[in-house]
Amino acid sequence: MLYSSKEKIEKSYDVIVVGAGLAGMTLANKMGKDGRSVLLLESHNKLGGFATWFKRPMQGSDGQHVFDVSLHGFPVGMIKTCRKYWNKDIADRIHQLKSVRYINPQFEVETDFTKEHFTKVLVEKFGVPEATVQGFFNELATMNFYDNSSMTNGELFEKYFPGRNDITRFLLEPIVYANGSNLEDPAISYGIVFSNFMSKGVYIFQGGTDVMINMMKDELLKNGVDIQMQAKVEKVLIENGKTAGVVVKGHTIKSKAVVSNSNLKTTVHKMVGDEHFSKEFVSKADKVRLNTSSCQVYMGLKPGESIPFIGDLIFTSDDKDFKTDLILSPKVGSQTFSVYYPETRPHLPPQYAIVSSSNARYEDWKNLSEEEYEKQKAYIIERALSGLEKILPGIRKKIDYVDAATPLTVERYTHHERGASFGTKFEGLEISMNIHKEIEGLFHAGSVGIIMSGWLGAANYGVIVAHDVDNYLSRLEKQTV
Numbered sequence: 001m002l003y004s005s006k007e008k009i010e011k012s013y014d015v016i017v018v019g020a021g022l023a024g025m026t027l028a029n030k031m032g033k034d035g036r037s038v039l040l041l042e043s044h045n046k047l048g049g050f051a052t053w054f055k056r057p058m059q060g061s062d063g064q065h066v067f068d069v070s071l072h073g074f075p076v077g078m079i080k081t082c083r084k085y086w087n088k089d090i091a092d093r094i095h096q097l098k099s100v101r102y103i104n105p106q107f108e109v110e111t112d113f114t115k116e117h118f119t120k121v122l123v124e125k126f127g128v129p130e131a132t133v134q135g136f137f138n139e140l141a142t143m144n145f146y147d148n149s150s151m152t153n154g155e156l157f158e159k160y161f162p163g164r165n166d167i168t169r170f171l172l173e174p175i176v177y178a179n180g181s182n183l184e185d186p187a188i189s190y191g192i193v194f195s196n197f198m199s200k201g202v203y204i205f206q207g208g209t210d211v212m213i214n215m216m217k218d219e220l221l222k223n224g225v226d227i228q229m230q231a232k233v234e235k236v237l238i239e240n241g242k243t244a245g246v247v248v249k250g251h252t253i254k255s256k257a258v259v260s261n262s263n264l265k266t267t268v269h270k271m272v273g274d275e276h277f278s279k280e281f282v283s284k285a286d287k288v289r290l291n292t293s294s295c296q297v298y299m300g301l302k303p304g305e306s307i308p309f310i311g312d313l314i315f316t317s318d319d320k321d322f323k324t325d326l327i328l329s330p331k332v333g334s335q336t337f338s339v340y341y342p343e344t345r346p347h348l349p350p351q352y353a354i355v356s357s358s359n360a361r362y363e364d365w366k367n368l369s370e371e372e373y374e375k376q377k378a379y380i381i382e383r384a385l386s387g388l389e390k391i392l393p394g395i396r397k398k399i400d401y402v403d404a405a406t407p408l409t410v411e412r413y414t415h416h417e418r419g420a421s422f423g424t425k426f427e428g429l430e431i432s433m434n435i436h437k438e439i440e441g442l443f444h445a446g447s448v449g450i451i452m453s454g455w456l457g458a459a460n461y462g463v464i465v466a467h468d469v470d471n472y473l474s475r476l477e478k479q480t481v
């Protein structure tokens, strides 16, 4: 059932899930389907977490612009995950993007983002011997999460493409946009994300994020999951070293297990509290680095206006060469445009939206005065408009809505510390996976490291943790028999 935000929930549950991001929702759905009693609590007034959207009025019409925040692209694996853990209708709406483009001073490339086409570009455009390209792909394919390799992304690229900054840009730029990873991050994290994407291109959900999340909400309710929104969990209750439930607006709701889909560091230090963990665990959790944040500029076309097909995802840059540290700077010349054509939402009157994304550092925004903040926002809006003008001359006149989101916007809406767009860096995974060994019945599922982030990574991590929670509940049941 769907509780209203004012209701005090008196029922107790097998598991309470704190946060309705894709990991929390997928876990809740699987456990509900498997017959467990599940309560999903979300602090926002809608489900989805970062998988979200917002609406703004269209000038001179009753229509509304609908903007997707994180529907830029995900790997083909999402089809299987949705079919298996959600339903066929959701899976059937996932389709491949037709065209991914790069436009920068070093090269221009249009690709369907498949391994075959990448091989062709590396050989024919960048002049790399085919055997080297195969060697590179083979090394990526054999990378294993459990290998303890210390190789970094930078070392991996030097090994196969020494001194080729243009090739590093071609291979790494989309991944940097996707998750803020840089040349110093472990090559394994790059390898797995790259292999996922490269196999069969980039995919999105037809209908838009709003349609997908609403379909998921219906499926959750159908599978018996109770949901309450505008329900921010203040505390996870720990009694005798075990989880006993959560506190929402001062009211306790009891459960045998609690899964946090909130940011990992917030979960450990704030919702649970350091005093409940071993010193060693707290110190390890302290050292986990948060991922970087991002800025977006949302642009909507006036009703009746249109643009030709210019590609779905366009990586553009004015920067002469590629530096991953520069890509985080507020003055970076690169940005990615996601273009949403009327086919994105075929159920609505035709509408076009374009979103510019760039990586960002929280500290570059946090300490600005109000005036400086507005100025910085105006700067990124202008950068987006003038960047777009180069691809679509005259576009400014067609746009009737434009606004920007910054790391502070991300922080405000999702409670992710420092507006981290992809949770924590790689080392967060160990803390997340082992939290249940510290406190019985406490689990974490959500963006930790590159592999467990993004729409697919988060959903899949939800499934993995659902198994752990189920095993825990079965053990409890055996003990009480």
Ligand SMILES: Cc1cc2nc3c(=O)[nH]c(=O)nc-3n(C[C@H](O)[C@H](O)[C@H](O)COP(=O)(O)OP(=O)(O)OC[C@H]3O[C@@H](n4cnc5c(N)ncnc54)[C@H](O)[C@@H]3O)c2cc1C
Pocket (backbone or CB within 6 Å): 018, 019, 020, 021, 022, 023, 024, 041, 042, 043, 044, 047, 048, 049, 050, 051, 069, 070, 071, 072, 073, 074, 231, 232, 233, 234, 261, 262, 263, 271, 294, 296, 357, 410, 413, 414, 415, 416, 420, 421, 422, 423, 445, 446, 447, 453, 454, 455, 456, 458, 459
């Ligand atoms: C701008 C942007 C663009 C992106 N683009 C893509 C993309 O193109 N493709 C892709 O695959 N991924 C993309 N991502 C990443 C992807 O959206 C996320 O990795 C994924 O959605 C995260 O899911 P999650 O389960 O970790 O939880 P989150 O989405 O982080 O959700 C956590 C939820 O928990 C709730 N919560 C937190 N604390 C509490 C509390 N105390 N009580 C109750 N509720 C709480 C929050 O409100 C939130 O709803 C993007 C992210 C951003 C920010």
